[in-house]
Amino acid sequence: MATFSPEGAFQMKKIGMIGGLSWVSTAEYYKRTNEMMQQAAGGVSSARIVLESVNRQDYVDAVIVRRDEDAAGQQILASARALEAAGAELIVITCNDVHRFVPAIKPLITIPFLHIADVTAAAIAARGLRRVAILGVRKTMESDFYPEILARHGLEAIIPSEAEKTFIHDSIYDELVQNVFRDETREVYQRIITALGERGADCVALACTEIPLLLRPEDSPLPAFSTTQLHCEATVAQALSESGRSAMA
Incomplete structure (x- = not known):
């Protein structure tokens, strides 16, 4: 169940989104998540999203040019920490392959990933x-x-x-x-x-x-x-859930 403030204002969890990998899919995530949130929450609702956009060129240089998985993972960790500092309550990565870093990053932050x-x-x-x-x-x-x-x-x-x-x-x-x-x-x-x-x-x-x-x-x-579709659907469900922690990695 979604929660409401004493004044009756609709509350939802803040979604932390790691994007930029590429901007093309990140834009699609933002669009679909908000379309689904409006449908789920009603009215002209939009998702509470804080976006940390990685420079794809820096990531590609680490992964492809230098073959430095640790450097690439550090970029994603830095983004996760930035989202944590910005008050995000769950993290969504808008890229499949970057999820390989989740097991190493998860113990280093306090908010969950939706895998x-x-x-x-x-x-x-x-x-x-x-x-x-x-x-x-x-x-x-x-x-x-x-x-x-x-x-x-x-x-x-x-x-x-x-x-x-x-x-x-x-x-x-x-x-x-x-x-x-x-x-x-x-x-x-x-x-x-x-x-x-x-x-x-x-x-x-x-x-x-x-x-x-x-x-x-x-x-x-x-x-x-x-x-993409499945991840966005789950993101909206988690943002509107009571605990925000079911199906979390």
Whole structure:
């Protein structure tokens, strides 16, 4: 239940949003979260959001150029601490692969994360599906955090082939995060998803928050789950909840 002040003013929790990774998906998060909040809370309600926007170039320099995971993690930790200082009551990261830093950061701050993989896994399990193809950047497709969280929900991760991973990763870096969405790219994604289905996947997680801007779930050859949509839905639910801590990482 949402809470009310003695004067009757509507109260909601302040959402701390780590964005900039890319600005394209961050803008979509802000838009969708507010659309959902207005629908859920009524009237002309909008979400209480404090945004900490990471410089994507600094992050890419650390992760890709220098291959310095600790430096990249420190950037995300600094953003989380800034949100904590700004009074945020939960943290949402608008990027799938950055969630790999959550286990290291979580003990160092006092407010909880709403983990995108937990939200996604719960939605897939609720549909009775079991074998999940993971589409995202290489760090998402090759890291353990998605398979481990899916396994906790009784799900199996299906990873694209090397050639498929290369295309997906490159299209995200060269096109999607630069706000470029091409029909030709969408068609290749559809072929990749079809091939993953032939190899046993029964659904697909669009595990890069820009992918749903290219490929709508209804245009996918397999049942597809937009991590952006699911994360925003859960964010609004948590902001309006009594404790704000269910489904938290």
